[in-house]
Amino acid sequence: MGADVGHNRDKNFTVHKVKKRIEQVEASIARYLAALERADRQDDDVMEAKTERITEKIERLRRQMRAFKAMERQVEAAADKQVSLTDPDARSMATSGKGTGTVGYNVQFAVxxxxxxxxxxxxxxxGSVRAQLTPMGRKAREAIACPEVTVLADKGYYNRDEVLACKGTGIVPLIPKTHAFDNTGHGRFTTADFAYDVEHDRYTCPAGKHLTKGKVRSDRRQATYIYRNLTSCPTCPLKPRCTPERLKRVKRMAGEEVLEEMQAGLEDMPDAMAIRRQTVEHTFATLKAWMGTTPFLMKRLKNAKTEMALSVLAYNLKRMIKIFGIKPLISAIIS
Incomplete structure (x- = not known):
């Protein structure tokens, strides 16, 4: 489970944000210069006072422009192209809503x-939790000294490479897959409508025909296999519902069977996401309620880590008191 625990995002700068601020200041300067030109054509005292105010505003904007240009150089020189004035270690966090991003730290729990x-x-x-699955799964497995752990996580953690990396490590992930755009909006079949046959290494299409392995495309990361039917596709009566191309091609990447095993695990455990919500989100909500509107009192990542470790310790102690009672817990600690 992750959360963005944040600072003032107006004090955080990225390449895009600095560029946008510079464009806004340039537009404002252009407007005031045009207003100044109009005022200069009039000679009365009111226009003279107005000209003075406009000139002051232009100078103030030019000072802002110099500051943003200096910040632009700082951002370009930064390793991750990002600068935070509130806390040098804080970073912009990815969120689902447009304009709702926060600046701060990402907190992960395994509960x-x-x-x-x-x-x-x-x-x-x-900035996101997509690369946190295996590190957090490994920490959880080591913490409870268990050879295998089942990790329930939301779709924000879905990362093909991370899921494949769990294979053989004792970490069994159950994560809903994030779906990219498909043909459903056009009324056509999707990959889900094509059943894969492991034994014969082929797909069966909605018309009952077999798509067999053909071309292999590879890049530096992984191979992608192309399945198609050269004879049946062109004359298939279901072709209008399948593809506008001459042939329907189904892509299958190396390691796809691992993702299919995970999907089968989710289907065997239909309440997996409900369990995840009841477990992690309740825990996170409790800690956020304790910490209030200013979650981290300390700046810098190492201090935020210490602060969170103390909060987690306090939470776990209160939980154990609730489970065991004070006297049995004290006896267990001192024995």
């Missing part, structure tokens, strides 16, 4: 579904 104890946590300034 035991039975007792709601936080078994692992991490604070980072990574």
């Amino acid at each position: 035991d579904a039975e007792h709601h104890l936080i078994v692992a946590h991490e604070v980072s300034n990574a």
Whole structure:
């Protein structure tokens, strides 16, 4: 589970944001210069006072422009093309809503579904959680000294490479797949309508025909196999509902069977996401309620890590008191 715990985003600058600010100041200067030109054509005292005010505003805007130009150079020189004035380590976090981004830190929790104890946590300034699946899964597995853990996560964690990296590590991820654009809006079949046959390494289309492996495309990361039917596709009566091309081509990437196993696991556990919400989101909401509107009192990543570690310790102690009672817990600690 992740959360963006933030600072003032107006004090955070990226290449795009600085460029946009510069464009806004340039537009304002252009408007005031045009107003100044109009005022200069009039000679009365009112226009003279107005000219003076406009000149002051233009000078103020030019000072802003110099500051933004200096910031532009700082951002370009930064390793990740980002500068935060409130906290040098804070970074812009990805969010789903337009214009709702926050600047701060990303907090990850791995929570035991039975007792709601936080078994692992991490604070980072990574902009998203897409690369956090295997690190957090590994920390959770090591923390509970278990050879295998099932990790329930929301679709924000879905990352093909991360899921494949879990194979053989004792981390079993169950994450809903994020769906890219498909043909459903045009009333055509999607890849989900084509059943894959593992034994014969082929797909069966809605018309009952087989698509077999043909071309292999590869890049530096992984191979992609193309399945098609050279004989049946051109004359198939379902072709208008399938593809506008001469042949329907279904792509299958190397490691696709791992993703299919995960999908089968989700289907076998239909309440997986409900369990995730009841477990992690409740825990996170409790901590956010404790911490209030200013989650981190300290600046810099190392201090935020310490602050969160203390909060997690306090949370776990309160949970264990609730589960065991104070006296049994004290006895367990000192024994």
